[in-house]
Amino acid sequence: MKITALRLYHVAPRWQFLAIDTDEGITGWGEPVLEGRAETVGAAVKECESYLIGKNPMNINAIWQTLYAGGFYRGGPILMSALAGIDQALWDIKGKYLSQPVFELLGGKVRDKMKTYTWVGGDDPQDEVKQMEALLQSGWDTFKLNGCGRLKMLDSNRAINQVVARIEKIRSHFGDRVDFGLDFHGRVSAPMAKVLLKELEPYRPLFVEEPVLPEFAEYYSKLADSTSIPLAAGERTFSRFDVKSILQAGGLSILQPDISHAGGISEGVKIASLADCHNVGLAPHCPLGPIALSACLTVDFISPNAVLQEQSMGIHYNKGADLFDYVVNKEDFAITDGYIRPLTKPGLGVVIDEARVIDAARRPPHWHNPVWHHEDGGFAEW
Numbered sequence: 001m002k003i004t005a006l007r008l009y010h011v012a013p014r015w016q017f018l019a020i021d022t023d024e025g026i027t028g029w030g031e032p033v034l035e036g037r038a039e040t041v042g043a044a045v046k047e048c049e050s051y052l053i054g055k056n057p058m059n060i061n062a063i064w065q066t067l068y069a070g071g072f073y074r075g076g077p078i079l080m081s082a083l084a085g086i087d088q089a090l091w092d093i094k095g096k097y098l099s100q101p102v103f104e105l106l107g108g109k110v111r112d113k114m115k116t117y118t119w120v121g122g123d124d125p126q127d128e129v130k131q132m133e134a135l136l137q138s139g140w141d142t143f144k145l146n147g148c149g150r151l152k153m154l155d156s157n158r159a160i161n162q163v164v165a166r167i168e169k170i171r172s173h174f175g176d177r178v179d180f181g182l183d184f185h186g187r188v189s190a191p192m193a194k195v196l197l198k199e200l201e202p203y204r205p206l207f208v209e210e211p212v213l214p215e216f217a218e219y220y221s222k223l224a225d226s227t228s229i230p231l232a233a234g235e236r237t238f239s240r241f242d243v244k245s246i247l248q249a250g251g252l253s254i255l256q257p258d259i260s261h262a263g264g265i266s267e268g269v270k271i272a273s274l275a276d277c278h279n280v281g282l283a284p285h286c287p288l289g290p291i292a293l294s295a296c297l298t299v300d301f302i303s304p305n306a307v308l309q310e311q312s313m314g315i316h317y318n319k320g321a322d323l324f325d326y327v328v329n330k331e332d333f334a335i336t337d338g339y340i341r342p343l344t345k346p347g348l349g350v351v352i353d354e355a356r357v358i359d360a361a362r363r364p365p366h367w368h369n370p371v372w373h374h375e376d377g378g379f380a381e382w
């Protein structure tokens with residue numbers, strides 16, 4: 001089998017799909033994207049095209065290693081997102097060729113269903129109780145919300161009280177009917193993280209995500225020593241090599257690699273295993289589309305330490321299209337009581353509505369994250 005063509009589709013809400021065609025008539029799909037940098041990642045994919053055309057797509061390991069290391073410069077969000085989408089598409093081809101779901105090719109599943117959670121509250125969090133009540137009625141009991149809006153490096157008593165009052169309100173309203181993780185989103189400085197973690201401890205969030213920016217990862221272990229709340233991070237790591245030093249430094253309870261940003265399924269499996277070696281749970285980051293979600297689930301279903309899966313249904317970023325709009329076999333993704341079952345169709349198990357994708361790509365989105373400022377005009381982390 002030989003690769004004959006690569007086709008890229010940049011589509012709403014902020015996703016990019018890659019189709020890799022072969023001379024056997026099998027097409028594999030991947031999702032090479034970095035939110036807000038789809039075109040840059042697309043250019044990186046195109047730079048791999050001349051190498052890929054004519055190659056046997058079954059040789060995933062050899063192709064991966066060459067694309068990763070063959071260009072001398074390696075790693076980082078752009079190159080590893082491009083490689084992730086290519087890797088996903090190659091696994092999709094291999095599974096379709098062998099008529100097996102990819103998790104079977106990786107040794108088979110270790111669980112029958114995977115726990116997922118849903119987002120509430122939006123970018124600048126508010127009104128979560130009402131939204132969570134409605135979602136609870138439809139079977140969701142596990143949520144993620146932003147821990148706070150913009151927060152200064154040294155913020156006021158009032159700002160801290162506002163954060164705590166919001167979370168206190170949620171816990172006192174729902175009791176133990178719900179669980180929720182809080183995403184600090186890199187908005188919180190190390191000095192404020194220490195204060196907030198202490199104040200939020202009584203409300204027992206499942207985890208606090210990105211308690212500080214990833215460039216301050218040395219604080220994870222210090223913060224973990226000062227709180228009983230499990231700390232999570234990893235969406236801004238891009239390979240097992242990035243993860244290695246973070247795990248060695250300690251402090252994280254949950255690792256959240258993005259299987260569309262960190263080299264795909266091949267690298268995701270290795271990252272999951274590295275986390276397992278440190279007794280760290282796996283909760284892949286996935287605010288993206290259906291192929292990215294399927295790639296995450298593939299890693300989850302073969303990883304004993306996978307604990308939770310993010311998914312983007314109804315997420316505040318999904319303007320213009322939602323998670324399953326480009327999927328033909330929507331029923332395979334049914335989420336019951338927050339659990340999703342393995343996708344059992346060959347390959348990644350996602351039947352893409354190609355006509356809809358091609359049409360949507362005629363109106364590519366221009367998604368960029370908001371740029372925030374504090375009241376004094378200074379830059380604020382989003």
Ligand SMILES: [Mg+2]
Nearest residue numbers: 183185209235
């Ligand atoms: Mg996050």
